[in-house]
Amino acid sequence: MLAGASHVSTQVGCSFSGLRERLREATSAAHRALDTRLSAFDLGGLAGYGRFLQASAGALLPLEAALVEAGVERMFADWPERSRSAAIAVDLGRLGTSAASTVSVPRLTRSGVLGTMYVLEGSRLGAKFLLKTIADAGDPRISEATTYLRHGAGERLWQSFLVKLASEEPGDEDEIIDSARIAFDAFERAADRA
Numbered sequence: 459m460l461a462g463a464s465h466v467s468t469q470v471g472c473s474f475s476g477l478r479e480r481l482r483e484a485t486s487a488a489h490r491a492l493d494t495r496l497s498a499f500d501l502g503g504l505a506g507y508g509r510f511l512q513a514s515a516g517a518l519l520p521l522e523a524a525l526v527e528a529g530v531e532r533m534f535a536d537w538p539e540r541s542r543s544a545a546i547a548v549d550l551g552r553l554g555t556s557a558a559s560t561v562s563v564p565r566l567t568r569s570g571v572l573g574t575m576y577v578l579e580g581s582r583l584g585a586k587f588l589l590k591t592i593a594d595a596g597d598p599r600i601s602e603a604t605t606y607l608r609h610g611a612g613e614r615l616w617q618s619f620l621v622k623l624a625s626e627e628p629g630d631e632d633e634i635i636d637s638a639r640i641a642f643d644a645f646e647r648a649a650d651r652a
């Protein structure tokens with residue numbers, strides 16, 4: 459079911475920018491691969507859900523740390539509202555664990571911040587499908603550990619991210635796209651370890 463939900467719709471923000479279209483195109487294969495990968499975890503079972511959270515935290519924590527290091531808050535004043543490191547730590551804590559292994563990621567330039575933010579903000583969009591699987595499984599220990607997946611539900615943060623992306627000066631598009639690929643790769647590597 460998750461694999462079926464994995465197509466990346468052209469509906470969201472398609473009127474915004476050519477850069478967003480380029481980002482989606484350049485990362486669609488990586489998105490599909492990651493979606494297939496994460497969908498293979500049994501999210502309805504404690505062990506599988508724990509592995510999913512470990513895989514997510516293994517990339518999210520270092521990517522968010524790199525964003526902070528690069529001054530993400532100067533570009534996104536609402537960063538505290540967007541950050542999900544604390545949320546995923548809460549969920550792992552509820553499962554009686556903490557982030558086991560994180561991947562290393564490069565330092566980010568301003569363009570790197572945008573490409574990384576594209577991937578992290580976009581990753582919220584699949585959450586409603588994952589939450590449905592969890593709800594169907596009906597295990598309260600898992601449902602109570604979904605702060606990360608519920609974080610910023612709705613598309614407000616995604617839409618306001620797209621507005622910001624569209625307002626960027628063209629020129630560093632290749633670097634933005636490279637950093638989005640690197641962020642997807644960080645999730646792949648974290649999934650390898652989980």
Ligand code: HEM
Binds near residue numbers: 466478579
């Ligand atoms: C099993 C897990 C996942 C599922 C089922 C899923 C599903 C989806 C869906 C349905 C959309 C389109 C939403 C819409 O257009 O309204 C989407 C968009 C997106 N997802 Fe995922 N996703 C998953 C995991 C991830 C992860 C882990 C990342 C990044 C690390 C990610 C990054 C993105 C991005 C960047 C977009 C926006 C693409 C665009 O520009 O339109 N997704 N996802």
